[in-house]
Amino acid sequence: MNKDINKQGHFGSFGGRFVPETLIYALDELTREYSTAKKDPRFRRELSYCLSQYAGRPTPLYFASNLSRYLGRGIRVYLKREDLLHTGAHKINNTLGQVLLARRMKKTRIIAETGAGQHGVATATVAAMFGLECVIYMGTEDIKRQRLNVLRMRLLNAKIVPVKSGSRTLKDATTEALRDWVTNVGSTYYIIGSVVGPHPYPVMVRNFQSVIGKEARRQILAKEKRLPDYLIACVGGGSNSIGLFHPFFKDKKVKFIGIEAAGEGIFSGKHAATLVKGSVGVLHGAKSDVLEDKFGQINIAHSIAAGLDYPGVGPEHAFYKKIRRAEYYAVTDSQALKGFDLLSKVEGIIPALEPAHVIAYLQTRAQKLKPDSLIIVCLSGRGDKDLDIIYGR
Numbered sequence: 001m002n003k004d005i006n007k008q009g010h011f012g013s014f015g016g017r018f019v020p021e022t023l024i025y026a027l028d029e030l031t032r033e034y035s036t037a038k039k040d041p042r043f044r045r046e047l048s049y050c051l052s053q054y055a056g057r058p059t060p061l062y063f064a065s066n067l068s069r070y071l072g073r074g075i076r077v078y079l080k081r082e083d084l085l086h087t088g089a090h091k092i093n094n095t096l097g098q099v100l101l102a103r104r105m106k107k108t109r110i111i112a113e114t115g116a117g118q119h120g121v122a123t124a125t126v127a128a129m130f131g132l133e134c135v136i137y138m139g140t141e142d143i144k145r146q147r148l149n150v151l152r153m154r155l156l157n158a159k160i161v162p163v164k165s166g167s168r169t170l171k172d173a174t175t176e177a178l179r180d181w182v183t184n185v186g187s188t189y190y191i192i193g194s195v196v197g198p199h200p201y202p203v204m205v206r207n208f209q210s211v212i213g214k215e216a217r218r219q220i221l222a223k224e225k226r227l228p229d230y231l232i233a234c235v236g237g238g239s240n241s242i243g244l245f246h247p248f249f250k251d252k253k254v255k256f257i258g259i260e261a262a263g264e265g266i267f268s269g270k271h272a273a274t275l276v277k278g279s280v281g282v283l284h285g286a287k288s289d290v291l292e293d294k295f296g297q298i299n300i301a302h303s304i305a306a307g308l309d310y311p312g313v314g315p316e317h318a319f320y321k322k323i324r325r326a327e328y329y330a331v332t333d334s335q336a337l338k339g340f341d342l343l344s345k346v347e348g349i350i351p352a353l354e355p356a357h358v359i360a361y362l363q364t365r366a367q368k369l370k371p372d373s374l375i376i377v378c379l380s381g382r383g384d385k386d387l388d389i390i391y392g393r
Contacts, residue, residue: 009199012322014315017198019285023178026185031200033105038207043100050096054129055086057093057211061219061376066346071362074372078223079349079379080216082240089352089381090212090240091122095191097208099126102189109133109188113177115142115170115236116307116354117149118381119193124158134158137177139168142306145389167300170236170310174284194237195314198285202314209243216376217247224374232257232361233378234354235275235328236308238317240380245326246316255327258317259357261303262330272301273330274313275321283312289321304333304389305353307381335360337390340383352381353389 009015017027037043051057059081068077082090095112102110110127113136114120120136127134136153140162143150153160166172174196181190195202195209213231220228231248233241235258248254263271271277274289281290283298291299291311301311320326331339336353339360344350351359358377369375 009203011316011319014288014318015199015202015286017285018282018287019198020182022182022185023198026181027198027200029105030101033101034200034204037101037104043104047097047100050100051093051211055092055096056084058215059084061216061223063223064347067343070342070346071366073366075366075369075375076373077362077375077377078220079377080212080244082212082378082380083349083351083382087118087122087125088385089118089122090209090243090378091119091193092125093211093243094193094205094208094239095119095122095126098189098191099130099132102132102191103130105189107187107189109135109184110191111135111137111177111180111188112191112193113137113170113173114193115139115173115309116305116352117142117146117153117385118307120158121149121152121156123191123193124153124156127158128156135161135180137161137163137173137180139163139170139173141168142170142173146306146385147388149385169301169306171298171301178284194239195242195316196237196284196286196288196312202286202316205239206242206246206316209239210246212240212243212378213245213247216244220376226374227251227254228376229373230255230257230369230375232259232358232375234259234308234357234380235313235317236261236272236310236354237312238314240378242314242316244376244378245320249325256320256325257361258326258328259361260328260330261305261308261357262332263302263304265332266330270302271330272303272308272310274311275317275328276330280318286315288315288318289313304336305357307352307354308357329361329365331357331360335364339363340390344383349379350383351379352383353386355380356383
């Protein structure tokens with residue numbers, strides 16, 4: 001852990017635990033097990049084996065020469081190709097780590113929440129791999145717009161529980177998963193999909209996803225003989241971005257840029273720009289930046305990208321913003337669609353709508369970056385899951 005994180009899981013003033021008393025025992029149990037497991041050579045060897053032989057790590061750091069040429073001004077863009085992993089996104093880095101913890105804790109039932117469906121697919125995948133019962137909570141709105149991933153989860157023998165309350169998206173799926181966990185803590189392990197929730201989840205998920213940044217660091221030094229000027233990644237809950245950023249935290253010359261979803265515009269009331277437009281509050285067991293009204297009620301978030309459609313963010317991101325270690329910007333739905341189209345046409349790589357927001361940021365703001373910049377973009381997932389959204393519009 002960083003010296004900025006205390007034993008209660010606070011990143012400065014953010015994080016911690018704001019949960020029912022019934023979950024404290026389960027969280028303490030998980031904290032102890034994770035603390036033991038991460039020091040256990042057998043656990044590390046098994047996770048390393050699964051990441052390399054099953055998930056497909058290391059992922060390439062690909063020089064996007066056509067995109068770089070399009071942006072001009074000597075800018076050089078490398079794509080960290082998490083889209084090439086088994087299941088098509090970075091989510092499996094975390095689900096593999098957590099399912100191994102579940103087995104150590106002798107849990108027989110896995111639950112998870114999902115928005116874009118990629119975390120649900122990754123959870124269903126590892127549950128099938130280890131023969132565990134799997135229940136996935138998913139908002140009915142996301143079930144409609146992520147039909148392909150719903151079919152994949154069912155094929156992997158997961159039970160999908162439709163969530164009809166609230167916005168019928170990721171926030172409400174997370175709420176229902178937490179309710180399930182409160183009821184079934186003895187037999188059930190909750191695989192949270194991002195760097196959100198009560199301690200130890202934000203730290204634990206960050207550490208499992210840090211394989212992204214650790215690999216990228218080695219790869220860029222081998223290719224360019226220096227560190228990048230910028231690391232840029234999309235931010236919903238924020239696991240792919242923290243996974244890229246954290247191994248570079250002490251490298252002060254490396255700038256971090258997180259891209260949120262501006263939806264129909266940050267002044268429209270229909271967006272998910274938590275760090276750009278939110279305020280400090282509590283959501284799903286942790287203190288962080290959230291989207292809330294003047295009465296402290298959580299607002300409904302909106303993004304064309306289901307994985308960014310969340311009215312909160314990981315507490316470590318809120319901390320990075322507060323200490324000015326990272327900058328955060330927002331990209332609209334219409335801009336993201338242009339980013340999706342650009343990368344597909346110039347590089348032959350179809351991105352998920354989530355990282356398409358990053359491509360759109362480069363497309364619209366490259367002139368504000370310093371000339372001859374060396375940039376690493378986390379391409380967190382592939383775009384086949386989003387074709388129904390794009391061509392059904």
